[in-house]
Amino acid sequence: MRTTTAPDAPHASDAPGTVAELVARGWGDHRPGLKFRDADGRPTALSHHRTAREAAARAALLVDLLPPGAEPHIGVLLDNTPEFPFWLGAAALAGAAVAGINPTRRGPELARDVLHTDCRILVTEAAHLPLLRGLDLPGVRILITGTEEYEALLAPYAGAAPGDAAVRRPPGPTDRFLLYFTSGSTGAPKAAICTQGRIAAAGHSLARHFSVGPDDVHYVCMPLFHGNAVIADWLPALAGGASVALRRRFSASAFLDDVRDYGATYFTYVGRAVQYLLATGPRPDDREHSLRLGFGTEAGAVDAARFADRFGVRLVEGYGATEGGASVQRTPDTPAGALGRAGAGDDLAVIDPDTGRECPAALLDSDGRLLNGEEAIGELVNRGRSHFEGYWRNPDAEAARTREGWYWTGDLFFRDPRGFLYFAGRTDDRLRVDSENLAAAMIENILARWDPAAAVAVYAVPDEAAGDQVMAALALRGGAVFDPETFTRFLAAQPDLGTKMAPRYLRILDAMPVTATNKVHRVALRRTGFRCPEPVWWRPPGAPGYRPLGAPDLRTLLAAYDTHGRRGLLER
Secondary structure, three states, rough: OOOOOOOOOHHHHHHHOOOOHHOOOOOOOOEEEEEEEOOOOOOOEEEEEHHHHHHHHHHHHHHHHHHOOOOEEEEEOOOOHHHHHHHHHHHHOOOOOOEEEOOOOOOOHHHHHHHOOOOOOOEEEEHHHHOOOOOOOOEEEEEEOHHHHHHHHHHHOOOOOOOOOOOOOOOOOOOOOOEEEEEOOOOOOEEEEEEEHHHHHHHHHHHHHHOOOOEEEEEEEEOOOHHHHHHHHHHHHHOOOOOEEOOOOOOOHHHHHHHHHOOOHHHHHHHOHHHHHHHHHOOOOOOOOOOEEEEOOOOOOHHHHHHHHOOOOOEEOOOHHHHHOOOEEOOOOOOOOOOOEEEOOOOEEEOOOOOOEOOOOOOOOOOOEEEEEHHEEEEEEEEEOOOOOOOOOOOOHHHHHHHHEEEEEEEEEEOOOOOOOEEEEEHHEEEEEEEEEEHHHHHHHHHHHOOEEEEEEEEEEOOOOEEEEEEEEEEEEEOOOHHHHHHHHHHHHHOOOOOOOOEEEEEEOOOOEEEOOOOOOHHHHHHOOOOOOOOOOEEOOOOOOOOOHHHHHHHHHHHHHHHHHOOOHHHH
Protein backbone atom coordinates (compact mmCIF):
# COMPACT_ATOMS: atom_id res chain seq x y z
CA MET A 1 0.00 0.00 0.00
CA ARG A 2 1.36 3.41 -0.98
CA THR A 3 1.51 6.07 1.73
CA THR A 4 2.09 9.78 1.32
CA THR A 5 3.68 12.14 3.78
CA ALA A 6 1.56 15.25 4.16
CA PRO A 7 3.47 18.41 3.20
CA ASP A 8 3.99 21.15 5.70
CA ALA A 9 1.65 24.13 5.59
CA PRO A 10 3.12 26.94 3.45
CA HIS A 11 5.11 29.67 5.19
CA ALA A 12 5.58 33.31 4.27
CA SER A 13 8.57 32.37 2.13
CA ASP A 14 6.33 30.05 0.08
CA ALA A 15 4.24 32.95 -1.27
CA PRO A 16 3.20 31.95 -4.80
CA GLY A 17 3.59 34.19 -7.81
CA THR A 18 0.72 32.62 -9.73
CA VAL A 19 -2.33 30.43 -9.25
CA ALA A 20 -0.65 27.99 -11.63
CA GLU A 21 2.02 27.40 -8.98
CA LEU A 22 -0.66 26.54 -6.42
CA VAL A 23 -2.35 24.09 -8.78
CA ALA A 24 0.96 22.42 -9.66
CA ARG A 25 1.75 21.86 -5.97
CA GLY A 26 -0.84 19.09 -5.94
CA TRP A 27 1.17 17.00 -8.41
CA GLY A 28 2.53 13.96 -6.60
CA ASP A 29 0.40 14.51 -3.48
CA HIS A 30 -1.85 11.49 -3.10
CA ARG A 31 -3.77 12.64 -0.05
CA PRO A 32 -7.50 13.41 -0.53
CA GLY A 33 -7.78 16.78 -2.26
CA LEU A 34 -11.28 17.11 -3.75
CA LYS A 35 -14.38 15.70 -2.05
CA PHE A 36 -17.87 15.55 -3.49
CA ARG A 37 -20.93 13.32 -3.74
CA ASP A 38 -21.15 10.84 -6.60
CA ALA A 39 -24.20 10.25 -8.78
CA ASP A 40 -25.76 8.14 -6.01
CA GLY A 41 -25.17 10.79 -3.35
CA ARG A 42 -22.29 8.99 -1.64
CA PRO A 43 -19.26 10.99 -0.48
CA THR A 44 -16.19 10.31 -2.61
CA ALA A 45 -12.77 11.89 -3.03
CA LEU A 46 -9.98 12.47 -5.55
CA SER A 47 -6.38 13.05 -4.55
CA HIS A 48 -4.55 16.35 -4.96
CA HIS A 49 -2.50 14.63 -7.67
CA ARG A 50 -5.59 13.45 -9.56
CA THR A 51 -7.10 16.93 -9.33
CA ALA A 52 -3.93 18.50 -10.76
CA ARG A 53 -3.84 15.84 -13.49
CA GLU A 54 -7.44 16.60 -14.52
CA ALA A 55 -6.61 20.32 -14.62
CA ALA A 56 -3.52 19.66 -16.76
CA ALA A 57 -5.54 17.58 -19.25
CA ARG A 58 -8.10 20.36 -19.64
CA ALA A 59 -5.35 22.96 -19.99
CA ALA A 60 -3.89 21.01 -22.91
CA LEU A 61 -7.33 20.61 -24.49
CA LEU A 62 -8.02 24.31 -24.06
CA VAL A 63 -4.79 25.32 -25.80
CA ASP A 64 -5.71 23.17 -28.82
CA LEU A 65 -9.36 24.29 -28.97
CA LEU A 66 -8.81 28.07 -28.81
CA PRO A 67 -9.01 29.65 -32.27
CA PRO A 68 -5.88 31.56 -33.38
CA GLY A 69 -5.89 35.12 -32.08
CA ALA A 70 -8.84 34.55 -29.72
CA GLU A 71 -8.81 35.93 -26.21
CA PRO A 72 -7.92 33.05 -23.85
CA HIS A 73 -11.25 33.24 -22.03
CA ILE A 74 -13.47 30.33 -21.01
CA GLY A 75 -17.06 30.70 -19.88
CA VAL A 76 -18.02 28.22 -17.14
CA LEU A 77 -21.74 27.61 -16.64
CA LEU A 78 -21.73 24.88 -14.01
CA ASP A 79 -22.99 24.12 -10.53
CA ASN A 80 -20.34 23.23 -7.93
CA THR A 81 -19.33 19.98 -9.62
CA PRO A 82 -15.72 18.70 -9.79
CA GLU A 83 -15.50 20.07 -13.32
CA PHE A 84 -15.56 23.64 -11.99
CA PRO A 85 -12.29 23.41 -10.01
CA PHE A 86 -10.82 21.30 -12.83
CA TRP A 87 -11.39 24.19 -15.25
CA LEU A 88 -10.23 26.81 -12.77
CA GLY A 89 -7.01 24.84 -12.49
CA ALA A 90 -6.84 24.39 -16.26
CA ALA A 91 -7.17 28.13 -16.85
CA ALA A 92 -4.40 28.84 -14.35
CA LEU A 93 -2.02 26.32 -15.93
CA ALA A 94 -2.76 27.51 -19.46
CA GLY A 95 -2.57 31.24 -18.70
CA ALA A 96 -6.26 31.67 -19.52
CA ALA A 97 -9.17 33.33 -17.70
CA VAL A 98 -12.46 31.92 -16.44
CA ALA A 99 -15.64 33.95 -16.76
CA GLY A 100 -18.10 32.61 -14.20
CA ILE A 101 -21.55 32.53 -15.83
CA ASN A 102 -24.49 32.95 -13.46
CA PRO A 103 -27.18 30.29 -14.15
CA THR A 104 -29.92 32.56 -12.81
CA ARG A 105 -29.41 34.87 -15.81
CA ARG A 106 -31.75 34.25 -18.71
CA GLY A 107 -32.01 34.77 -22.47
CA PRO A 108 -30.22 37.80 -23.92
CA GLU A 109 -28.72 38.69 -20.52
CA LEU A 110 -26.99 35.32 -20.26
CA ALA A 111 -25.80 35.52 -23.87
CA ARG A 112 -24.50 39.02 -23.21
CA ASP A 113 -22.35 37.77 -20.32
CA VAL A 114 -20.72 35.11 -22.53
CA LEU A 115 -20.15 37.40 -25.50
CA HIS A 116 -19.12 40.47 -23.50
CA THR A 117 -16.23 38.52 -21.97
CA ASP A 118 -15.12 37.24 -25.40
CA CYS A 119 -15.49 33.59 -24.45
CA ARG A 120 -14.90 31.28 -27.42
CA ILE A 121 -15.44 28.19 -25.27
CA LEU A 122 -18.35 27.64 -22.89
CA VAL A 123 -18.22 24.70 -20.48
CA THR A 124 -21.59 23.57 -19.16
CA GLU A 125 -23.60 20.50 -18.10
CA ALA A 126 -26.79 18.85 -19.30
CA ALA A 127 -28.85 20.44 -16.52
CA HIS A 128 -28.12 23.92 -17.90
CA LEU A 129 -28.67 23.23 -21.59
CA PRO A 130 -32.26 24.58 -21.47
CA LEU A 131 -30.76 27.98 -20.55
CA LEU A 132 -28.80 28.02 -23.81
CA ARG A 133 -31.62 26.89 -26.07
CA GLY A 134 -32.32 29.51 -28.73
CA LEU A 135 -29.45 31.83 -27.73
CA ASP A 136 -27.33 33.45 -30.41
CA LEU A 137 -23.73 32.70 -29.43
CA PRO A 138 -21.71 33.13 -32.64
CA GLY A 139 -18.24 31.62 -32.56
CA VAL A 140 -18.74 29.97 -29.16
CA ARG A 141 -17.98 26.26 -28.84
CA ILE A 142 -20.04 24.55 -26.15
CA LEU A 143 -18.54 21.65 -24.18
CA ILE A 144 -21.07 19.54 -22.28
CA THR A 145 -19.45 17.79 -19.33
CA GLY A 146 -20.43 14.22 -18.49
CA THR A 147 -21.07 13.22 -22.10
CA GLU A 148 -19.29 10.64 -24.27
CA GLU A 149 -18.24 13.37 -26.68
CA TYR A 150 -16.65 15.34 -23.85
CA GLU A 151 -14.75 12.34 -22.54
CA ALA A 152 -13.54 11.56 -26.06
CA LEU A 153 -12.21 15.12 -26.41
CA LEU A 154 -10.26 14.77 -23.15
CA ALA A 155 -8.91 11.26 -23.73
CA PRO A 156 -5.84 12.24 -25.86
CA TYR A 157 -4.66 14.58 -23.09
CA ALA A 158 -4.87 12.11 -20.18
CA GLY A 159 -1.08 12.05 -19.83
CA ALA A 160 -0.64 15.82 -19.57
CA ALA A 161 1.18 17.31 -16.60
CA PRO A 162 1.28 20.86 -15.21
CA GLY A 163 3.52 22.99 -17.40
CA ASP A 164 2.96 20.96 -20.57
CA ALA A 165 0.60 23.45 -22.26
CA ALA A 166 0.09 27.20 -22.17
CA VAL A 167 -1.65 29.63 -24.47
CA ARG A 168 1.33 31.90 -25.18
CA ARG A 169 4.07 31.27 -22.61
CA PRO A 170 4.35 30.01 -19.04
CA PRO A 171 1.66 31.86 -17.05
CA GLY A 172 2.84 34.91 -15.13
CA PRO A 173 1.48 37.13 -12.35
CA THR A 174 0.01 39.66 -14.79
CA ASP A 175 -2.01 37.11 -16.78
CA ARG A 176 -5.77 37.38 -16.40
CA PHE A 177 -7.22 34.52 -14.36
CA LEU A 178 -10.81 35.55 -13.56
CA LEU A 179 -13.38 37.73 -15.27
CA TYR A 180 -15.94 37.63 -12.50
CA PHE A 181 -19.14 39.60 -12.67
CA THR A 182 -19.98 41.94 -9.85
CA SER A 183 -23.55 41.71 -8.64
CA GLY A 184 -24.58 45.32 -9.03
CA SER A 185 -28.16 46.27 -8.28
CA THR A 186 -28.60 48.32 -11.45
CA GLY A 187 -27.36 48.04 -15.03
CA ALA A 188 -25.51 45.17 -16.67
CA PRO A 189 -23.02 43.31 -14.46
CA LYS A 190 -19.38 44.38 -14.78
CA ALA A 191 -16.66 41.78 -15.32
CA ALA A 192 -13.90 42.52 -12.83
CA ILE A 193 -10.40 41.59 -14.01
CA CYS A 194 -8.43 39.45 -11.55
CA THR A 195 -4.85 38.50 -12.43
CA GLN A 196 -3.02 35.39 -11.31
CA GLY A 197 -0.59 37.32 -9.12
CA ARG A 198 -3.23 39.25 -7.19
CA ILE A 199 -5.50 36.25 -6.68
CA ALA A 200 -2.64 33.95 -5.64
CA ALA A 201 -1.49 36.53 -3.10
CA ALA A 202 -5.03 36.85 -1.73
CA GLY A 203 -5.36 33.09 -1.27
CA HIS A 204 -1.94 32.89 0.38
CA SER A 205 -2.79 35.77 2.73
CA LEU A 206 -6.06 34.17 3.86
CA ALA A 207 -4.38 30.80 4.35
CA ARG A 208 -1.80 32.41 6.63
CA HIS A 209 -4.38 34.53 8.47
CA PHE A 210 -6.61 31.54 9.26
CA SER A 211 -3.74 29.06 9.74
CA VAL A 212 -5.00 26.78 6.97
CA GLY A 213 -3.07 23.52 6.84
CA PRO A 214 -3.12 20.07 5.19
CA ASP A 215 -5.55 18.68 7.79
CA ASP A 216 -8.22 21.29 6.96
CA VAL A 217 -11.21 20.66 4.72
CA HIS A 218 -12.78 23.70 3.04
CA TYR A 219 -16.50 23.24 2.44
CA VAL A 220 -17.50 25.13 -0.72
CA CYS A 221 -21.25 25.61 -0.57
CA MET A 222 -21.43 29.09 -2.11
CA PRO A 223 -21.51 29.12 -5.94
CA LEU A 224 -18.15 28.97 -7.66
CA PHE A 225 -19.26 31.46 -10.31
CA HIS A 226 -19.06 34.04 -7.50
CA GLY A 227 -15.80 35.50 -6.22
CA ASN A 228 -16.44 34.57 -2.58
CA ALA A 229 -16.23 30.82 -3.19
CA VAL A 230 -13.15 31.02 -5.41
CA ILE A 231 -11.09 33.69 -3.65
CA ALA A 232 -12.04 33.07 -0.01
CA ASP A 233 -12.59 29.28 -0.01
CA TRP A 234 -10.99 27.38 -2.93
CA LEU A 235 -7.80 29.43 -3.17
CA PRO A 236 -6.86 29.44 0.54
CA ALA A 237 -7.32 25.66 0.48
CA LEU A 238 -4.85 25.41 -2.43
CA ALA A 239 -2.42 27.75 -0.70
CA GLY A 240 -2.57 25.82 2.58
CA GLY A 241 -2.57 22.32 1.11
CA ALA A 242 -6.09 21.68 2.43
CA SER A 243 -8.82 19.57 0.86
CA VAL A 244 -11.88 21.05 -0.84
CA ALA A 245 -15.38 19.61 -0.40
CA LEU A 246 -18.07 20.64 -2.88
CA ARG A 247 -21.79 21.13 -2.44
CA ARG A 248 -23.53 21.32 -5.83
CA ARG A 249 -25.90 24.01 -4.53
CA PHE A 250 -26.27 25.49 -1.07
CA SER A 251 -28.68 23.60 1.17
CA ALA A 252 -29.34 24.71 4.74
CA SER A 253 -30.94 21.38 5.66
CA ALA A 254 -27.97 19.36 4.34
CA PHE A 255 -25.26 21.65 5.75
CA LEU A 256 -24.42 19.76 8.96
CA ASP A 257 -24.67 16.35 7.30
CA ASP A 258 -22.18 17.48 4.66
CA VAL A 259 -19.86 18.98 7.27
CA ARG A 260 -19.79 15.70 9.18
CA ASP A 261 -19.44 13.48 6.11
CA TYR A 262 -16.53 15.52 4.74
CA GLY A 263 -14.91 16.45 8.06
CA ALA A 264 -15.15 20.11 7.05
CA THR A 265 -13.31 22.65 9.19
CA TYR A 266 -13.94 25.93 7.30
CA PHE A 267 -16.64 27.42 5.10
CA THR A 268 -17.53 30.74 3.56
CA TYR A 269 -20.89 32.45 3.32
CA VAL A 270 -22.48 35.50 1.75
CA GLY A 271 -25.84 37.17 2.04
CA ARG A 272 -28.56 35.28 3.89
CA ALA A 273 -26.86 31.87 4.10
CA VAL A 274 -26.30 32.19 7.85
CA GLN A 275 -29.92 33.19 8.43
CA TYR A 276 -31.06 30.11 6.49
CA LEU A 277 -28.89 27.89 8.66
CA LEU A 278 -30.31 29.46 11.81
CA ALA A 279 -33.84 28.94 10.48
CA THR A 280 -33.40 25.14 10.44
CA GLY A 281 -34.82 23.27 13.40
CA PRO A 282 -32.42 22.94 16.36
CA ARG A 283 -30.96 19.46 16.89
CA PRO A 284 -29.29 18.02 19.97
CA ASP A 285 -26.17 17.31 17.89
CA ASP A 286 -25.81 20.84 16.50
CA ARG A 287 -22.34 21.13 18.07
CA GLU A 288 -21.11 17.67 17.06
CA HIS A 289 -18.98 18.51 14.05
CA SER A 290 -15.46 19.51 12.98
CA LEU A 291 -16.10 23.11 11.88
CA ARG A 292 -13.82 25.68 13.47
CA LEU A 293 -14.50 28.80 11.41
CA GLY A 294 -16.85 30.53 8.99
CA PHE A 295 -15.70 33.53 6.94
CA GLY A 296 -17.91 35.82 4.91
CA THR A 297 -20.04 38.93 4.71
CA GLU A 298 -23.47 40.18 5.69
CA ALA A 299 -24.23 37.82 8.58
CA GLY A 300 -24.69 40.74 10.98
CA ALA A 301 -23.58 40.86 14.61
CA VAL A 302 -26.87 39.51 16.00
CA ASP A 303 -26.96 36.42 13.79
CA ALA A 304 -23.22 35.81 14.15
CA ALA A 305 -23.72 35.63 17.92
CA ARG A 306 -26.70 33.30 17.49
CA PHE A 307 -24.66 31.07 15.18
CA ALA A 308 -21.77 30.84 17.64
CA ASP A 309 -24.15 30.11 20.51
CA ARG A 310 -25.98 27.34 18.66
CA PHE A 311 -23.24 25.67 16.61
CA GLY A 312 -20.13 26.64 18.58
CA VAL A 313 -18.52 28.12 15.46
CA ARG A 314 -16.99 31.57 15.23
CA LEU A 315 -18.00 33.64 12.20
CA VAL A 316 -15.47 36.18 10.99
CA GLU A 317 -16.88 39.03 8.93
CA GLY A 318 -14.52 40.33 6.27
CA TYR A 319 -14.49 43.04 3.67
CA GLY A 320 -12.90 42.96 0.26
CA ALA A 321 -14.47 43.21 -3.19
CA THR A 322 -13.67 41.00 -6.19
CA GLU A 323 -12.23 44.14 -7.80
CA GLY A 324 -9.50 44.34 -5.14
CA GLY A 325 -9.80 48.13 -4.79
CA ALA A 326 -9.92 48.22 -1.00
CA SER A 327 -9.73 45.81 1.88
CA VAL A 328 -10.13 46.02 5.63
CA GLN A 329 -7.77 44.07 7.88
CA ARG A 330 -9.13 42.41 11.00
CA THR A 331 -6.86 42.48 14.07
CA PRO A 332 -7.21 40.76 17.45
CA ASP A 333 -8.40 43.99 19.07
CA THR A 334 -11.20 44.60 16.56
CA PRO A 335 -14.35 45.44 18.56
CA ALA A 336 -17.64 43.62 18.10
CA GLY A 337 -19.50 44.83 15.04
CA ALA A 338 -16.41 46.30 13.34
CA LEU A 339 -14.65 44.72 10.37
CA GLY A 340 -11.17 46.01 11.17
CA ARG A 341 -8.90 48.87 10.12
CA ALA A 342 -7.05 49.90 6.99
CA GLY A 343 -4.01 47.74 6.33
CA ALA A 344 -0.46 49.05 6.60
CA GLY A 345 0.18 51.57 3.85
CA ASP A 346 -3.49 51.92 2.91
CA ASP A 347 -5.31 55.24 3.13
CA LEU A 348 -8.98 54.41 3.62
CA ALA A 349 -11.34 57.27 4.38
CA VAL A 350 -15.08 57.64 4.93
CA ILE A 351 -16.16 60.42 2.57
CA ASP A 352 -19.39 62.34 2.32
CA PRO A 353 -20.23 61.81 -1.38
CA ASP A 354 -22.15 65.09 -1.53
CA THR A 355 -19.35 67.32 -0.23
CA GLY A 356 -16.24 65.23 -0.89
CA ARG A 357 -15.11 65.86 2.70
CA GLU A 358 -14.17 63.22 5.26
CA CYS A 359 -16.98 62.34 7.66
CA PRO A 360 -16.47 62.93 11.41
CA ALA A 361 -15.79 59.97 13.69
CA ALA A 362 -18.73 57.92 14.87
CA LEU A 363 -20.13 58.38 18.35
CA LEU A 364 -20.99 55.02 19.92
CA ASP A 365 -22.78 54.38 23.18
CA SER A 366 -21.66 51.80 25.76
CA ASP A 367 -23.43 49.06 23.80
CA GLY A 368 -21.67 50.00 20.55
CA ARG A 369 -24.74 51.64 19.03
CA LEU A 370 -24.23 54.50 16.59
CA LEU A 371 -25.52 57.86 17.80
CA ASN A 372 -24.57 60.20 14.93
CA GLY A 373 -25.24 58.18 11.79
CA GLU A 374 -26.45 61.20 9.80
CA GLU A 375 -23.00 62.79 9.80
CA ALA A 376 -20.72 59.79 10.40
CA ILE A 377 -21.84 57.50 7.55
CA GLY A 378 -20.24 57.99 4.14
CA GLU A 379 -18.69 56.06 1.27
CA LEU A 380 -15.49 54.11 1.90
CA VAL A 381 -12.79 55.47 -0.39
CA ASN A 382 -9.24 54.28 -0.95
CA ARG A 383 -7.11 57.40 -1.38
CA GLY A 384 -3.85 55.46 -1.60
CA ARG A 385 -2.64 52.38 -3.40
CA SER A 386 -5.23 50.15 -5.02
CA HIS A 387 -5.13 46.66 -6.48
CA PHE A 388 -8.06 47.41 -8.77
CA GLU A 389 -7.26 45.96 -12.21
CA GLY A 390 -10.21 47.30 -14.14
CA TYR A 391 -13.37 45.99 -15.76
CA TRP A 392 -13.27 44.05 -19.01
CA ARG A 393 -14.27 46.35 -21.88
CA ASN A 394 -16.05 48.86 -19.64
CA PRO A 395 -14.07 52.13 -19.48
CA ASP A 396 -17.02 54.16 -18.21
CA ALA A 397 -17.44 51.91 -15.18
CA GLU A 398 -13.69 52.05 -14.53
CA ALA A 399 -13.72 55.84 -14.67
CA ALA A 400 -16.64 56.06 -12.25
CA ARG A 401 -14.90 53.73 -9.82
CA THR A 402 -11.60 55.67 -9.89
CA ARG A 403 -12.78 59.27 -10.17
CA GLU A 404 -10.53 62.00 -8.75
CA GLY A 405 -7.69 59.49 -8.54
CA TRP A 406 -9.35 57.60 -5.67
CA TYR A 407 -11.03 54.21 -5.59
CA TRP A 408 -14.70 54.57 -4.62
CA THR A 409 -15.98 51.30 -3.20
CA GLY A 410 -19.70 51.97 -3.50
CA ASP A 411 -20.09 50.86 0.13
CA LEU A 412 -21.21 52.87 3.14
CA PHE A 413 -19.10 52.79 6.31
CA PHE A 414 -18.47 54.70 9.51
CA ARG A 415 -15.25 54.90 11.52
CA ASP A 416 -14.87 55.04 15.28
CA PRO A 417 -12.31 57.30 17.01
CA ARG A 418 -9.72 54.50 17.04
CA GLY A 419 -9.97 54.02 13.29
CA PHE A 420 -12.03 50.81 13.25
CA LEU A 421 -14.40 50.59 10.30
CA TYR A 422 -18.02 49.43 10.39
CA PHE A 423 -20.06 48.42 7.34
CA ALA A 424 -23.29 50.40 6.88
CA GLY A 425 -24.58 49.15 3.52
CA ARG A 426 -24.33 49.91 -0.18
CA THR A 427 -24.52 53.43 -1.57
CA ASP A 428 -27.43 52.10 -3.64
CA ASP A 429 -29.17 51.36 -0.32
CA ARG A 430 -29.03 54.90 0.98
CA LEU A 431 -32.42 56.44 1.74
CA ARG A 432 -33.30 60.11 1.96
CA VAL A 433 -36.18 60.68 4.37
CA ASP A 434 -37.29 64.22 5.21
CA SER A 435 -33.96 65.57 3.90
CA GLU A 436 -31.94 63.15 6.08
CA ASN A 437 -29.67 60.47 4.60
CA LEU A 438 -30.12 57.04 6.15
CA ALA A 439 -28.28 53.75 5.57
CA ALA A 440 -30.49 50.70 5.09
CA ALA A 441 -27.99 48.37 6.77
CA MET A 442 -28.01 50.39 9.97
CA ILE A 443 -31.79 50.09 10.23
CA GLU A 444 -31.56 46.38 9.40
CA ASN A 445 -29.13 45.84 12.26
CA ILE A 446 -31.62 47.38 14.64
CA LEU A 447 -34.65 45.47 13.35
CA ALA A 448 -32.66 42.21 13.47
CA ARG A 449 -32.81 42.44 17.28
CA TRP A 450 -36.54 41.69 17.12
CA ASP A 451 -36.59 38.01 18.04
CA PRO A 452 -39.50 36.85 15.81
CA ALA A 453 -37.60 38.05 12.70
CA ALA A 454 -35.55 35.39 10.90
CA ALA A 455 -34.42 37.84 8.22
CA VAL A 456 -34.79 41.59 7.61
CA ALA A 457 -34.35 43.76 4.55
CA VAL A 458 -34.75 47.54 4.49
CA TYR A 459 -35.12 49.55 1.30
CA ALA A 460 -36.52 52.81 -0.03
CA VAL A 461 -39.90 53.39 -1.56
CA PRO A 462 -40.74 56.80 -3.00
CA ASP A 463 -42.52 59.21 -0.70
CA GLU A 464 -45.73 60.53 -2.22
CA ALA A 465 -44.43 64.11 -2.08
CA ALA A 466 -40.60 64.11 -1.96
CA GLY A 467 -37.67 61.83 -1.17
CA ASP A 468 -38.15 58.34 0.23
CA GLN A 469 -39.91 56.40 2.92
CA VAL A 470 -38.52 53.42 4.80
CA MET A 471 -39.97 50.01 3.96
CA ALA A 472 -38.90 46.79 5.66
CA ALA A 473 -39.49 43.20 4.64
CA LEU A 474 -39.65 40.79 7.56
CA ALA A 475 -39.39 37.00 7.20
CA LEU A 476 -40.64 35.53 10.46
CA ARG A 477 -39.36 32.46 12.26
CA GLY A 478 -41.40 29.29 12.00
CA GLY A 479 -44.73 29.64 13.78
CA ALA A 480 -44.32 33.36 14.51
CA VAL A 481 -47.21 35.73 13.78
CA PHE A 482 -46.76 39.45 13.28
CA ASP A 483 -48.17 41.44 16.19
CA PRO A 484 -48.19 45.18 15.38
CA GLU A 485 -48.44 46.29 19.03
CA THR A 486 -45.45 44.17 20.11
CA PHE A 487 -43.42 45.42 17.16
CA THR A 488 -44.29 49.05 17.92
CA ARG A 489 -43.15 48.60 21.53
CA PHE A 490 -39.93 47.00 20.30
CA LEU A 491 -39.18 50.01 18.09
CA ALA A 492 -39.82 52.43 20.93
CA ALA A 493 -37.31 50.57 23.11
CA GLN A 494 -34.40 50.91 20.66
CA PRO A 495 -32.25 53.87 21.76
CA ASP A 496 -30.38 54.10 18.44
CA LEU A 497 -33.45 54.12 16.21
CA GLY A 498 -33.55 57.67 14.89
CA THR A 499 -36.80 59.52 14.46
CA LYS A 500 -36.73 59.01 10.67
CA MET A 501 -35.66 55.34 10.77
CA ALA A 502 -38.88 53.62 11.81
CA PRO A 503 -40.41 51.85 8.78
CA ARG A 504 -43.47 53.46 7.24
CA TYR A 505 -44.31 50.14 5.52
CA LEU A 506 -43.81 46.52 6.61
CA ARG A 507 -44.02 43.54 4.26
CA ILE A 508 -44.46 40.19 6.03
CA LEU A 509 -42.90 37.26 4.15
CA ASP A 510 -42.50 33.52 4.59
CA ALA A 511 -39.03 33.73 3.03
CA MET A 512 -36.82 36.54 1.79
CA PRO A 513 -36.30 36.70 -2.00
CA VAL A 514 -32.61 36.19 -2.74
CA THR A 515 -30.23 36.13 -5.67
CA ALA A 516 -28.17 33.12 -6.74
CA THR A 517 -25.49 34.14 -4.23
CA ASN A 518 -28.00 34.29 -1.35
CA LYS A 519 -27.98 38.07 -1.21
CA VAL A 520 -31.32 39.77 -0.65
CA HIS A 521 -32.96 40.54 -3.99
CA ARG A 522 -33.44 44.23 -3.26
CA VAL A 523 -34.27 45.09 -6.85
CA ALA A 524 -37.31 42.81 -6.69
CA LEU A 525 -38.36 44.21 -3.32
CA ARG A 526 -38.04 47.82 -4.46
CA ARG A 527 -39.82 47.08 -7.73
CA THR A 528 -42.98 45.82 -6.03
CA GLY A 529 -42.82 48.22 -3.09
CA PHE A 530 -45.99 48.16 -1.05
CA ARG A 531 -48.06 46.80 -3.98
CA CYS A 532 -47.18 43.17 -3.40
CA PRO A 533 -49.09 39.93 -2.83
CA GLU A 534 -48.02 39.51 0.81
CA PRO A 535 -49.63 41.37 3.72
CA VAL A 536 -48.40 44.94 4.15
CA TRP A 537 -48.75 46.94 7.34
CA TRP A 538 -48.24 50.66 7.48
CA ARG A 539 -48.09 53.49 9.96
CA PRO A 540 -49.73 56.60 8.50
CA PRO A 541 -48.12 59.94 9.41
CA GLY A 542 -48.96 60.78 13.02
CA ALA A 543 -50.48 57.36 13.77
CA PRO A 544 -49.34 55.64 16.98
CA GLY A 545 -48.96 52.17 15.46
CA TYR A 546 -49.27 49.93 12.42
CA ARG A 547 -52.42 48.79 10.66
CA PRO A 548 -53.03 46.69 7.52
CA LEU A 549 -52.67 48.57 4.24
CA GLY A 550 -56.12 48.00 2.81
CA ALA A 551 -57.64 48.86 -0.55
CA PRO A 552 -59.08 52.24 0.64
CA ASP A 553 -55.64 53.21 2.04
CA LEU A 554 -53.97 52.23 -1.23
CA ARG A 555 -56.39 54.32 -3.29
CA THR A 556 -55.76 57.32 -1.07
CA LEU A 557 -52.01 56.84 -1.31
CA LEU A 558 -52.00 56.55 -5.09
CA ALA A 559 -54.15 59.68 -5.36
CA ALA A 560 -51.52 61.54 -3.33
CA TYR A 561 -48.78 60.26 -5.67
CA ASP A 562 -50.83 61.53 -8.61
CA THR A 563 -51.28 64.92 -6.96
CA HIS A 564 -47.50 65.34 -6.71
CA GLY A 565 -46.78 63.74 -10.08
CA ARG A 566 -44.77 60.89 -8.49
CA ARG A 567 -46.77 57.77 -9.33
CA GLY A 568 -44.29 56.97 -12.11
CA LEU A 569 -41.57 56.48 -9.48
CA LEU A 570 -43.48 53.46 -8.18
CA GLU A 571 -42.86 51.75 -11.52
CA ARG A 572 -39.06 52.22 -11.52
